Amino acid sequence: MASPTSFLARLFRPFTQSTTSAMSSSTAASTAAAIPEGAEKATVAAGCFWGVEHIYRKHFGGKGLYDARVGYIGGDSSNPSYRAVCSGSTGHAEATQLIYDPTQITYTQLLEFFYRMHDPTTLNQQGPDRGTQYRSGIFYHSPEQEAIAREVTAKVNEQWWGGKVVTELLPAKQWWDAEDYHQLYLDRNPGGYECPSHFLRTFPSLN
Template identity: 85%
Template sequence: MSIPEGAERATVAAGCFWGVEHLYRKHFADKGLYDARVGYIGGDSADPSYKAVCSGNTGHAEATQLIYDPARLSYTTLLEFFYRMHDPTTLNQQGPDRGSQYRSGVFFHSPEQEAVAREVTRKANEQWWGGKIVTEILPAQEWWDAEDYHQLYLTKNPHGYECPSHALRPFPELK
């Protein structure tokens, strides 16, 4: 997909990427989200495959890259949603999915995104998660799209596997 002029990119990892992509699309499709792609980031191998990433040997995380209109949808809103929709307190794990590929991470694309990520994480840690957040906050490295059959997986397979820890938590607004 070509990125519309003025659009921005956000990249998050929150366990199995199928559910993450699905929840972002479901909640933000009509609020300024242009696209959500699943793929791999944060590792050290070139052109990783799903099989290689699942081995845990590439260093990559299963991740979701969001393309959005910052005039309609803020990075802060996307990150607050991120902390509501998964468990950021489990190291290298979401529900029954275990391994470094299932880690929690925010991969920032600018110094401004880094500042927002650190502030939202601080607030979520204090107000929602009791100081237990283990989410990595790192500069975005090269992005690799996952194979085509992973894109829109839960739309194409409505009864497919969805990590049980991917659920929107009814936390109060962050202050």
């Protein structure tokens, strides 16, 4: 039986100051250089990035997903901290960047999963988490990704979400890795907070 502390941890997001600055751009660049040859990137925002990263790893781990990192994208400030992003002052979204083998996973599959695992109809909100940092978004890395993102979004909006999707589709600009304690957060903290909107919906296949 879960302890009361564990139960409460799943309901309320802790706000920690373990680390006050995000990864530097030079370190982020060295991370990008380690991407396997032939791998591709997909960047999505779907609320609290702890749960988004965790559910993608759980579903696609060992099936072509090389890595999933949490960080910040879509804002104006450089090298944002978690505290600054949570204040809503930076314009950044909490996001997850997926590095995957396109011969095993398609971009379409990743986006269909994205639309199943969160609620894309709530503006600047997922579950109890409210603010622009929790917005739903797809940040595409190429014209091909943009075309797929628009096609998938149009289909899921019509067939799954009844015309209520508010997900933003934007070109991916500067990515900032989140502080180290956010990476693999739910692996390191099994009783930690998980947004209640993060679960797989059983939608029918898209036409």
